[in-house]
Amino acid sequence: MTGTDTRPDSGGLAAIGARTIPEFEGVHDVWPRGARLAAVREAAAAYKTRFKAQGQIHAVKSVDIAAAPYPVHYAFHDAVSVPTLPLISMINRMIVVQYADWDGRARTLVFEPTVPDGSAEAPFYRNLQRLTNRLPGGRLIEKAIVRYYNEPGDVLEQxxxxxxxxxxxxxxxxxxxxxxxxxxxxxxxxxETEPREPLFAGARMLVHARELATLQSLHPMQWAWYVEGGLDGVDPDKFVTFDGDIELGPGIALLWTPGHTDGNHSLVINTPDGVWVSSENGISLDNWQPELSKIPGVRRYAEQLGREICPNANTLEDSLDQYDSMVKEKTLADPCKDDPRWLQILPSTELVAWKRFWPVVPTYLHGGIEYGTLKGSRS
Known part of the structure; x- marks a missing residue:
């Protein structure tokens, strides 16, 4: 089935002015796996044509939140071929998008509103902090790899x-x-001493049903990367869950991109410069376009293994799914206006270009996104 989906929405999508995307129905179930990759690529190309024709978002702006440490061997699937520092840093960016939903209502979405104090409680980062504290010069190491820019609540006022x-x-x-x-x-x-107040008043969290279920029932192989107890006392009605791929309005979609996690999804927006995609399947464009990478070993990784991507591989719940998902993202993204060799993919946490981490620095850096003017009660 192609074209606009007029069937009833699943779950609460109709209530938020969203709808499902028929082009992707069933593609992640195609067998064998080579045929599935082809089906994902074909569906993404078909959807891109309709997605762009439907219109653009009203405005978008990203703001840096914090730079956090990350192991090099995860970042590029052990592809880096020269001795380096074991950790690099990557910047989390909060992205605010304004758009009209399918009922014509003006909407504001916040993508990746990371609260650093909460992230620090994930077992991986808690253990890394303890290790750093035990090392000689631990505080200097922390200063070299951690930086705080903004709190999500402060960003709104800005x-x-x-x-x-x-x-x-x-x-x-x-x-x-x-x-x-x-x-x-x-x-x-x-x-803490008091119950937590909502950061964004009555805002609801859009989350893939598989991702929410993962946090509700963690497998030991997933445990280190999730904040245990992160759902305690949270009103279940604050979540809007969805399955598969959905479009929130003209020019904005959340595409299911499984593999890194079962419920991973990517933000896709249409702007005056074309389509942008954001996700953490990679931490730099080098992950999606290894053939252009100057990071030692990354291009060779792709050439020797016959792969067109080099995944961010801290967890591989399904490495083949992640591969397919990154191809899905590459197919949707348009070429960059400033350098058409590169795609408009903005990692949700992006590898920093700090000289101290050379040669593990991004070959090409977007560094953020901004189109239009955000409008709100404080504008």
Missing amino acids: LGLAPEDIDFCTFDHLHVQDPRMILGSTAVVEG
Whole structure:
């Protein structure tokens, strides 16, 4: 089935002015796996044509939140071929998007509103902090790899927005995220004295059903990357769950991109410069376009293994799915206006270009995104 989907929406999509995307129905079930990749690529190309024809978002702006450490061997699937520091840093960016939903209502979405204090409680980062503290010069190491720029709540004021202006928030996946910090909680978070108030007033969190279920019932292989207890005291009605791929309105979609996690999804927006995609399947464009990479070993990784991507591989719940998902993202993204060799893919956490990490620095850096003017009660 192609064209506009007029069938009833699943779950609560109709209530938020969203709808499913028929082009992708069933493609992730195609067998064998080579045929599935071809089906994903074909569906993405077909959807891109319709997606662009439907219109553009009203405005978008990204703001840096924090730079956090990350192991090099995860970042490029052990492809880096020269001795390096074991850790690099990557910057999390909060992206605010304004658009009209399919009922014509003006909406504001916040993508990746990471609260650093919550992320620090994920077992991976908690253990890394303990290790750093035990090392000689541990504080100097931390200063070299960690940097704080903004808190999500402060960003709204900078942009002329109020918490009440936000309709929805979402993360591409819930690794190192604590929903209590965003949605509020009736239970007191450990180390605090009062229940958490919602960060964005009545905003609801859009989350893939498989990702929310993962946080509700963690497998030991997933445990280190999630904040255990992150759902304690959170009102279940604060979540809007969905399956598969959905479009929120003209020019904005959340595409299911499984593999990195079961419920991973990517933000896709249409702008005056064409389509942009954001996810954490990679931490730099080098992951999606290894053939252009100057990071030692990354291009050779792709050439020797016959692969067109080099995944961000801290977890590989299904490495073949992640490969297909990154091809899905590449197919949707348009070429960059400033250098058409590169695609308009903005990692949700992007490898920094700090000289101290050379040669593991991005070959090409987008560094953020901004189109139009955000409008809110504080503008």
